[in-house]
């Protein structure tokens with residue numbers, strides 16, 4: 001590849017510029033299979049290697065500690081078999097609607113000789129098909145990260161690209177989605193936040209999946225927790241809106257796709273009638289179920305702190321989206337479009353620099369949302385918790401750190417979530433400032 005192309009490849013990978021990279025599942029490359037990564041002199045070393053710029057024991061970490069290596073096996077568990085029976089789909093290990101998220105389900109013609117679907121969410125499900133870079137990617141520095149990316153390696157170091165990757169399974173796309181039908185058959189509810197989930201996943205084992213050291217910084221993009229959280233939220237919000245605007249949202253005869261709604265808007269006890277009116281719903285209801293807007297609630301707080309000129313517009317578009325809920329699917333989709341315009345604007349101005357030393361301001365806005373009783377629904381409280389936990393960690397505030405577990409405990413059981421208790425705990429954080 002000539003120098004010019006290499007330069008362009010680098011530019012195109014910069015956040016906010018150029019085209020989005022195809023997700024690994026659709027990258028048109030042959031996926032060679034985990035066995036091709038797992039040799040002991042490659043990524044299958046028993047222990048981290050000295051003198052190498054990567055650990056080289058990623059295969060061992062993945063097999064032993066990464067939930068993704070068991071994602072296919074989970075399809076043979078009791079719960080999966082029950083889900084499959086209720087849906088009438090036969091063996092879930094052969095059903096695309098399950099395999100699309102529980103394995104590297106690329107088309108038959110793109111499966112290399114050593115590819116095995118039973119490997120689950122494999123190396124290439126995240127790093128992209130290795131067809132064009134398998135035999136060259138370890139020749140650093142002669143072969144750069146940009147060269148690898150140009151050869152089809154997925155740029156998981158870029159926050160936006162990583163968000164798109166994780167969200168494709170942890171939220172869904174037009175092509176694969178954990179619908180209300182799948183949920184009602186017993187699938188666990190999905191919740192996601194990019195920074196928290198990256199850390200949960202990366203550090204699940206005795207040793208992290210990769211290490212961000214001086215050498216990594218030289219080769220790849222590195223972002224702080226704040227930016228990862230914020231950019232991840234906006235990507236999540238925009239993906240939700242894209243799903244709402246897609247034809248699939250209209251759903252079956254009676255309801256739109258309820259998988260995009262706030263589960264607890266409908267599924268809660270009728271004995272304790274709680275008049276949970278959320279300020280952002282602008283007086284919608286009673287009796288109107290609402291979209292799962294938990295990432296938008298965080299985005300509004302984020303915008304208030306970092307992009308106040310835009311915050312008002314985002315907030316009123318969100319209210320319009322909720323008001324449209326008692327109108328029609330078309331009205332919801334049109335409101336989604338307006339909200340997306342606001343998010344696009346916010347997204348274009350967000351950089352690593354916008355978050356520098358702003359943790360305190362963002363936390364203050366989240367706590368204010370709590371005081372305005374925006375976290376009456378469990379889904380929003382869950383997002384608020386993940387945000388507060390990340391911000392407190394960044395602020396290195398020992399007093400707050402000591403309280404964070406109590407906040408998490410209040411969310412242990414979604415059926416028993418008590419908004420007033422959660423609000424009181426958040427109030428204590430304001431007092432600690």
Ligand code: HEC
Nearest residue numbers: 074079080083092097098101169170171172176177178191
């Ligand atoms: C849009 C992607 C998606 C689809 C489609 C999907 N899943 Fe999942 N599934 C997930 C994710 C993500 C998780 C992990 C959720 C978490 O813990 O945050 C999960 C979790 C599960 C679990 C719990 C795993 C465990 O170890 O406890 C089971 C069981 C399961 N899925 C079965 C199925 C079956 C059966 C199908 C097909 C009918 C299916 N899934 C379709 C994404 C998906």
Ligand code: HEC
Nearest residue numbers: 037043053054058059062068121122123126156157210216
């Ligand atoms: C759930 C997605 C996922 C899976 C599965 C996964 N990785 Fe990764 N991996 C990532 C992300 C994200 C990063 C960090 C961003 C980057 O450096 O590309 C990373 C980083 C790495 C790095 C560090 C690169 C460096 O420059 O320091 C190596 C090596 C690696 N992965 C190899 C593997 C191998 C081998 C497997 C399979 C055994 C695997 N990964 C499975 C997502 C994944």
Ligand code: HEC
Nearest residue numbers: 067070071074101102103121125165166169197198200201
């Ligand atoms: C191809 C689909 C897919 C992709 C891509 C993917 N995941 Fe997952 N992830 C899953 C499934 C399925 C599970 C559940 C596995 C199980 O429990 O059997 C899961 C589980 C997890 C869990 C454990 C959740 C829990 O409740 O314990 C974390 C954390 C996680 N993923 C983070 C990530 C991150 C971060 C990324 C992006 C770098 C990512 N995932 C990309 C499908 C995917």
Ligand code: HEC
Nearest residue numbers: 180183184185186189258259260261262263265266267289
């Ligand atoms: C608009 C209201 C509404 C929303 C929002 C909603 N559901 Fe449902 N759900 C229903 C109805 C109606 C049924 C069918 C009646 C029943 O089985 O209770 C149902 C059934 C279910 C069932 C099966 C219950 C059983 O005992 O058979 C589960 C599980 C479920 N939903 C989970 C979810 C999850 C997870 C979400 C959020 C992603 C969600 N629901 C969002 C209305 C809703």
